């Protein structure tokens with residue numbers, strides 16, 4: 001393991017006991033358990049798992065939730081597509097202005113658009129899988145059930161995700177250095 005650029009002591013890796021609220025995702029309700037942290041003389045800093053791998057895990061849980069997609073969910077999913085607001089509007093057959101209203105919490109996405117978005121996510125964002133059909137059916141079932149229990153105060157609680165499988169294996173190409181607040185920058 002490498003040394004801290006700031007204090008020059010070797011990093012010790014440890015598992016954080018408390019879940020980390022993964023606000024870096026743009027979502028306020030995702031908790032990561034078993035997050036790693038790097039410890040040196042400067043203190044302890046969380047080491048975030050691979051964002052892309054996590055994004056798929058969060059996306060799947062998000063579209064399975066029996067709750068209308070909120071502004072932060074819409075924004076998160078648009079980014080998961082890697083789309084601009086314009087492209088996203090074309091995908092869903094709406095306008096950029098409407099997408100902007102959803103993302104700024106000035107309008108709620110309609111039930112029809114919500115379902116359409118989830119199905120597009122299954123087709124275009126999540127990796128292909130054998131159980132593709134079952135996931136579609138599960139999402140449609142969830143959307144139908146949701147209609148009967150629509151309560152704007154029900155936020156559904158947190159999505160909890162185990163971070164462990166989302167760290168790239170040590171020594172692999174994807175094993176990136178953590179982002180360091182102090183002392184990072186030009187390499188040696």
Ligand SMILES: [Zn+2]
Nearest residue numbers: 004007040042
């Ligand atoms: Zn340090």
